[in-house]
Amino acid sequence: MKKTMVFAHRGASGTHPENTMEAFIAAEAMEADGIELDVQLSADGEIVVIHDRKVNRTTNKKGHVKHYTLRELKKMDASYMWKHLNRKHYIPTLVEVFDWLCTNTLICNVEFKSNKSNSLELENKVVQLVRDYQLEDRIIFSSFNHYSIVHCHQIAPEIETAPLYSENIFMxxxxxxxxxxxxxxxxxxxxxxxxxxxxxxxxxxVRPYTVNRERDLQRLFSYQCTAVITDFPALAVKLRDKKY
Structure with missing residues (x-):
């Protein structure tokens, strides 16, 4: 019987500040098979790991990610909503994540937060970074902007791509x-x-997102889909390992 993999959505984001190194490290400790994260470019062209186009929801500042330099983004508190934590957590760069990935065997799903009119600078830089770290066989590129992943497939066919979508698709x-x-x-x-x-x-x-309820996880495990992407990797791993 095929064992469904568990990917931690923005790291173990159900229990840790999303898209932080702490959330990724926690996912590894929870025995997730992979992590999912989001990438954008800073004002000075650095690849940073953050989901929203604005920093408002996940940090103690306001404004668009693209209007801040890396140095300015690094000063923000990416855990300010998590009042019980005894120290601040920060927005990581993709370089920091890849440095850490070199210490383990996790798969990393990189989601591009881009639009049709962008210059593809983000995609080109991420592809080059994956190649620099020789992580081609451990990276999956995804995006709701399918032009983005088609471009990646064209310039780096050795790296897997997977379109994200929220409406039913025939075949x-x-x-x-x-x-x-x-x-x-x-x-x-x-x-x-x-x-x-x-x-x-x-x-x-097939890797459905974002599967957080026990009954939905159990259903997808019974279908033996390739992986589930979840905010709660510890729960998913526990349920999955009971089944197999």
């Missing part, structure tokens, strides 16, 4: 194949057991 494996993707990352509630099995039978990995 998703056909769409994945049409853009050179080896996986799909659907919202957990929009893909059926039949579609999961058919997609995987056609050689395309």
């Amino acid at each position: 998703p494996w056909v769409y994945a194949e049409s853009i050179g993707a080896k996986g799909i990352h659907p919202k957990w509630g929009v893909i059926s057991e039949q579609a999961i099995r058919a997609t995987e039978e056609n050689g395309i990995s």
Whole structure:
């Protein structure tokens, strides 16, 4: 029986400040198989790990990520909403995450936070960084902007790509194949057991996001999908390991 992998969404974000090194390190300690994170560029062109286009929700400052330099972003408290923590946590760079990945065997799903009109500078820089660290076989590129991952596939076909989507797609494996993707990352509630099995039978990995409730995790484990992406990796690993 195939064992479904567990990916920690923005790290162990259900119990730690999202997209921080602490959340990623916690996911490893919880025996997750991989992590998921989001990347953007700072004002001075550095690759930083943060989800929203603005810093308002996850830090103690306000404004667009792209308007701050790395030095300014590094001064922000990325854990200010977590009042019980005894120290501040910060926005990491992708370099910091990759340095850490070199100490373990986790898979890393990199989500591009970009739009159709961007210059593809972010994608080009991330591809080069993956190659510099020789992490090609441990990285998955995903995005809701499918132009972004198609570009990545064109310039780096050795790195897996997987489109993110939140609405049902008819025969998703056909769409994945049409853009050179080896996986799909659907919202957990929009893909059926039949579609999961058919997609995987056609050689395309299926990793639904963001699966947090016990009953939904159990359902997807029973379908034996490739992986689940969850805010609560400890719970997912516990439920998964009881099943297999």
